Structures are given as structure tokens and as C-alpha cells.
Amino acid sequence: MSKVVVTGRIPEAALELLRAEHDVDAWDGSESIGRDELLARVAGADAVVSLLTERIDGELLDAAGPQLKVVANVxxxxxxxxVPACRERGVIATNTPGVLTEATADIAFGLILMATRRLGEGERLIRSGAAWKWGMFFLLGSGLQGKTLGIVGMGGIGQAxxxxxxxxxxxxVYQSRSEIDPAIAAELGARRVDLDELLEISDVVSVHCPYGPATHHLxxxxxxxxxxxxxxLVxxxxxxxxxxxxxxxALRAGLIAGAGLDVFEKEPTVHPDLLELENVALVPHLGSATVETRTAMATLAADNALAVLAGEQPPTQIS
Structure with a gap:
């Protein structure tokens, strides 16, 4: 049996898959595992099932040792x-695309509605106990029909x-490194433009591109x-x-009307200026947070790890 280290709490269904074939060391603390504890636990691991809260770098790979075969990201x-450090050491890295597409698109559109219809402001008003009364101009928002959505990054979640x-x-309209399938574009009525044009003509801009040096502060x-x-902006x-x-x-100066954010630069910290503004909806990284989606993500990560340990091609290897 190989040693599989799981860096955080994941659904039991995925753990059962791993335990059926291998020796599993799973962190089950309510808080994220500390760096020193993580480095100690991965020593001798053949597989690491990681959460996005853990940094998988050369230091960790070396702490695991040369027998490490796979890092399966949930x-x-x-x-x-x-990823380059994994390649240098012959470690296969995998992720979980596809299974969280619909859930994340739901959150994206939920934030669009929250921002454009001022739903967060309305709920905060009710909960504050402040007096309010219906009126023709009370908490007016903006409708979506006939408006333009600009999608930055037209992968699966962008398309959904x-x-x-x-x-x-x-x-x-969308901006992406490459054109999407013409049949899908026709079905969605989506037109490819460059980022400058997208920003200029869109009534809502929704960000769905991967993060890396090229997209830092895009x-x-x-x-x-x-x-x-x-x-x-969402x-x-x-x-x-x-x-x-x-x-x-920009929100304070009225350069744009509002925003909706599910992710933040230094999670879980949120920029304090955003917390003071009414015209931004803020939710704590809930994009994939459904029971069904998180279970599917963890199960796919387990399948990836099991495949590599069995000498097979994993379902979703990072290219």
C-alpha cells in the first residue's frame, strides 16, 4: 500500500476510495494545516491530495521525497x-476541471444579480432594523435584458x-486566448473581441480567466x-x-456602478476599503460550494491519485 497524504478535510466519499487501496494520512483539523506540520506529514508520501490553501512548491516536493508520484489538486x-517544479522531479500534477463549472457559473450570475439589483444593500437594510418604505425610486437597480455581458476568459465556466x-x-462578447467552437459561439450568440473593446461596450464584465503572471492585476x-x-464588475x-x-x-469615485466578488487577493483578508462600500457584493469564495460539486471535485482528485499510483494515465492531468 502506498502512502497518500490529504492536506485538508474532504468529503468522506473520496477518502473511502483512497482508503480502499492505500494508507491515508488525512488532515482533519478545523483550521488549515500549518506549513511545518504539512512538510513533516508529506515525508515518504507517494501521493499528495492538496487543497488550494496549500502551497505545493519545490520545498514541499523535496520534503516528500523522490518516491512522490502525484499531486492531485482538489x-x-x-x-x-x-507545476514546473513538479515536472523537474517527475511528479504528475492534476486538477479537477469540469465538475465545478455549473456551480461556479451559478455564483457568477448570482453576483451579477446581487450587484445590479442591489440585493446585498437591501438585505443589510432589513437586518439593520432601519425604517424603510416602498417608493418609486427606492434602491433602484439596473435590469439585464438587452444589456451586454463581457466575459474575460471563455473556458467552460465562462461559457456556462x-x-x-x-x-x-x-x-x-468575450475575450479569450483563442476562439471557442463556432457552433457554441453561435448557440450563445457570443462574439470575440479584444479586452479594450470588451471593457468599453460591456454593461457587466465577468472574470473567468486562469490566474498567472500574465493575468496578475489584469x-x-x-x-x-x-x-x-x-x-x-464580477x-x-x-x-x-x-x-x-x-x-x-473606482467604486468610491463612481467610475463604475458596482461589483460582485467571490475571490480576493489575500484570502481570507478583504481590502478594508471594499468593506466600507455599499455598491459591492462580497461572498467568501463560494463558487464550488455545493455538496454535489465538492464531492465530485474530491472524488475526481482521488481518481487522479489512484490512477497514477496504479501506473495509469490520470483523468485530468495538468498539461
Whole structure:
């Protein structure tokens, strides 16, 4: 039996798969595992099933030892993994694409509705106990029908978000490194544009691109200034794609109308200026947070680890 280290709490269904074939050391603390504890636990591991809260770098790979065969990330994003360092050591890295597409698109569109219809402001008002009364101009928001959604990064989640936008009567434009399948583009009524045009014409900009050096602060002062004053920004990808300080300044100055964020630059910390603003909806990284999705993610990660340990090709290896 091989040694499998699981760096955080995952659904029992995935642990049962791993325990049926291997010796599993799973962290079950309510808080994230400390770095020193993690480095000690991975020593001698043949597989590491990691959460996005753990940094998988050369130090950790070396602490595990040369017998380490696979790092199976329980996330579609893998900016927490030093993939080149894995390749250098012959360690296969995997992620969990596809299984969280619909859940994350739901959150993206939920944030679009929260921001454009001022739902967070309304709920805070009710809970505060303050007096309120219906009126023609009370907490007016913005409708979506006939408006343009600009999607930055048209992968699976971007496409699923576009599908929801179509159902709401929105036009869709997108910016991506490559064109999507023409049949899918036709079905969604989606048109590819460059980022500058997308920012200029969109009523809502939704971020879905991967995070890396090329997309760090992709949305900053210049990009926010290029958006319509009536536009909204939504980010359900990775926090550092958006410059939070620049976003807070733009929201305060009225350069854009509002925003919705599920991810943050330095999670779990949120930029204090954002916390003071009413025109931004903030939720704590809930994109994949359904029982069904988290179970599917963990199970896929377990399947990836089991495949590599059996000498087989994992279902979703990071290329």
C-alpha cells in the first residue's frame, strides 16, 4: 500500500476510495494545516491530495521525497502548485476541471444579480432594523435584458455563465486566448473581441480567466477607467486578477456602478476599503460550494491519485 497524504478535510466519499487501496494520512483539523506540520506529514508520501490553501512548491516536493508520484489538486485552478517544479522531479500534477463549472457559473450570475439589483444593500437594510418604505425610486437597480455581458476568459465556466446570460436576454462578447467552437459561439450568440473593446461596450464584465503572471492585476486602474460608469464588475476566478485597491477607488469615485466578488487577493483578508462600500457584493469564495460539486471535485482528485499510483494515465492531468 502506498502512502497518500490529504492536506485538508474532504468529503468522506473520496477518502473511502483512497482508503480502499492505500494508507491515508488525512488532515482533519478545523483550521488549515500549518506549513511545518504539512512538510513533516508529506515525508515518504507517494501521493499528495492538496487543497488550494496549500502551497505545493519545490520545498514541499523535496520534503516528500523522490518516491512522490502525484499531486492531485482538489480545484480547477492550480496557481497554488509549482507545476514546473513538479515536472523537474517527475511528479504528475492534476486538477479537477469540469465538475465545478455549473456551480461556479451559478455564483457568477448570482453576483451579477446581487450587484445590479442591489440585493446585498437591501438585505443589510432589513437586518439593520432601519425604517424603510416602498417608493418609486427606492434602491433602484439596473435590469439585464438587452444589456451586454463581457466575459474575460471563455473556458467552460465562462461559457456556462454566457448561457445563463442568454436566458436573461443579454448580448455576450468575450475575450479569450483563442476562439471557442463556432457552433457554441453561435448557440450563445457570443462574439470575440479584444479586452479594450470588451471593457468599453460591456454593461457587466465577468472574470473567468486562469490566474498567472500574465493575468496578475489584469483589471486595474486603466481597465476600470475604460468601463462605463453604469457598468458592473464580477470576479469568480482568482482574487489577484483584479487590483482590489484600484477597484475600491473606482467604486468610491463612481467610475463604475458596482461589483460582485467571490475571490480576493489575500484570502481570507478583504481590502478594508471594499468593506466600507455599499455598491459591492462580497461572498467568501463560494463558487464550488455545493455538496454535489465538492464531492465530485474530491472524488475526481482521488481518481487522479489512484490512477497514477496504479501506473495509469490520470483523468485530468495538468498539461
Amino acid at each position: 480545484a480547477v485552478g492550480y496557481d497554488n502548485i509549482d 455563465t454566457a448561457s445563463r446570460a442568454k436566458a436573461f436576454g443579454m448580448e455576450v 483589471i486595474g486602474d486603466e481597465q476600470l477607467a475604460a468601463m462605463k460608469e453604469t457598468a458592473y 470576479n469568480t476566478a482568482r482574487g489577484p486578477i483584479v487590483d482590489e485597491a484600484a477597484l475600491a477607488a
